[in-house]
Amino acid sequence: MGFNVEEYISERKKLVDRxxxxxFKDASDSITTLxxxxxxxxxxxxxxxxxxxxxxxxxxxxxxxxxxxxxxxxIEMIHTYSLIHDDLPAMDxxxxxxGVPTNHNVFGEAVAILAGDALLTDAFFVIAQSEISxxxxxxxxxxxxxxxxxxxxxxxxxxxxxxxxxxxSIETVERMHYLxxxxxxxxxxxxxxxxxxxxxxxxxQLRSYSRNLGIAFQIIDDVLDIEGxxxxxxxxxxxxxxxxxxxxxxxxxxxxxxxxxxxxxKAVSCLRDFDEKAEPLREIAFYLxxxxx
Numbered sequence: 001m002g003f004n005v006e007e008y009i010s011e012r013k014k015l016v017d018r019x020x021x022x023x024f025k026d027a028s029d030s031i032t033t034l035x036x037x038x039x040x041x042x043x044x045x046x047x048x049x050x051x052x053x054x055x056x057x058x059x060x061x062x063x064x065x066x067x068x069x070x071x072x073x074x075i076e077m078i079h080t081y082s083l084i085h086d087d088l089p090a091m092d093x094x095x096x097x098x099g100v101p102t103n104h105n106v107f108g109e110a111v112a113i114l115a116g117d118a119l120l121t122d123a124f125f126v127i128a129q130s131e132i133s134x135x136x137x138x139x140x141x142x143x144x145x146x147x148x149x150x151x152x153x154x155x156x157x158x159x160x161x162x163x164x165x166x167x168x169s170i171e172t173v174e175r176m177h178y179l180x181x182x183x184x185x186x187x188x189x190x191x192x193x194x195x196x197x198x199x200x201x202x203x204x205q206l207r208s209y210s211r212n213l214g215i216a217f218q219i220i221d222d223v224l225d226i227e228g229x230x231x232x233x234x235x236x237x238x239x240x241x242x243x244x245x246x247x248x249x250x251x252x253x254x255x256x257x258x259x260x261x262x263x264x265x266k267a268v269s270c271l272r273d274f275d276e277k278a279e280p281l282r283e284i285a286f287y288l289x290x291x292x293x
Contacts, residue, residue, distance in 0.1 A: 005283035006094050015065055016051045017043075019073050023126065033256040037107040037115035042080045044098040049217075050185060051076045053134070053284065054192035057206055059269075060278035062197025070130035070141055071195055074123040081119035082184075084112050086157060093236050096257055113228050122150070132195055141190045147187035156180025163245040174215060181221075182214025189213075189281075209270040213285050216263035219256050220288065226253065264289035 021031035032215030058068040087094040087102040088109060104112035106237045127141055146152055163176065193203055202252035207272055226248055248256035267285045271278045 003279050003283055005280070005287045008056075008280050009234070009284065010049075012055045012065065013048045015055070015069060016048050016076060017074055019069055020036040020076065023073065033043065033107050033111055034114055034118065037111045037230070038108060038118055041084050041097070041103050041115065042119065044100055046080075046098050048076060049288070050079050053210070053281070054188040056280040056284060057189045057192030057198075059195030060206075060274055060281050061193055061196040061198040061202055062266070062277065067132065068192050071127050071132070071144075071191050072188075074126040075144065075184065075191070077123040077126065078263065079121045079142065079184060081116040081123075082148075082153055082157070084116040088112065090160065091157070092244075102215040136195060140196055142152070143191050143194070144184075144187045147183040152179055152183035152187075152285045155242035156183065160244065165243040166245065168245045170250050172249060173247055176245065177215045177247070178211065182211055182216040185214035185217065186210040190217070191214060204272060205270050209267045209285075211280065212214040213288070214264045216260045216267065216285075217288055219247045219260040219263070223248050223253055223256050223260070243284060260289060 020042055024035075024042055026035070029035045054072040054075055055065045055068055059065060081096055084103045087090050087097055088104055094104060102112075103115060107115070124141060124145070127136060127144075128139070132140070148154070157178055159172075159176040160180055163172070177245060186207060189206050190203060193206045198206065209210070227245075248258065264285050268282050271282055276279075
């Protein structure tokens with residue numbers, strides 16, 4: 001029987017959900033709704049793509065899921081913070097996320113902002129108190145903070161807002177996609193590899209894999225936002241309503257799909273020197289590339 005990627009994702013997702021439930025079990029503040037707001041978004045489900053990739057990368061180089069799990073969960077906390085803030089009226093102004101009302105629509109804008117702030121900051125506490133070596137803690141925090149901050153995800157969101165309604169080049173859109181989405185995916189894969197004990201050459205290959213995969217993932221999301229199909233976790237058609245700069249909006253849906261496939265194949269080719277332990281990474285790339293349009 002061949003490798004079952006859906007079963008693999010499901011099992012690793014359970015590990016992540018279990019630890020997140022443990023981390024956020026004490027929502028006992030009787031004065032504020034901060035804890036409740038954090039739990040609402042972090043435990044709302046979602047694909048858990050980034051933490052699953054983090055675990056798969058560690059396993060691809062001989063590491064154990066248990067060892068990298070705190071880093072994987074921290075990355076999901078950072079991703080969830082970004083969704084809470086992206087959904088705010090001053091940003092993308094979305095009403096649905098992961099099939100439920102967005103955080104600010106339930107708890108108000110002020111609490112939603114604070115919940116996002118807390119998830120981002122607490123993520124680094126989770127990494128810092130993990131049992132990985134101090135050297136790796138510093139290395140992983142360096143990797144993730146660069147991807148999440150002004151040199152990565154935050155700048156990508158700023159570009160996304162600045163480019164609304166403007167004619168832009170495909171190169172600009174690709175840069176925005178990498179910063180907004182790809183950088184944290186890259187940090188997930190590379191951090192997992194580092195905790196798992198990857199060599200320098202393996203890190204370079206994992207980095208190339210994740211860079212191609214990250215842009216492909218965002219292109220597919222943009223196509224799904226137009227055509228429908230698999231749930232993408234937010235209100236359908238929001239990109240068009242806000243006149244977002246997107247890959248299919250510039251080159252058309254057919255060329256966008258072709259580009260996503262090209263990038264997916266490039267991602268998988270980057271793992272050619274890895275053995276069968278990297279099969280989850282290969283199959284996850286194909287799985288994401290084949291999401292239903």
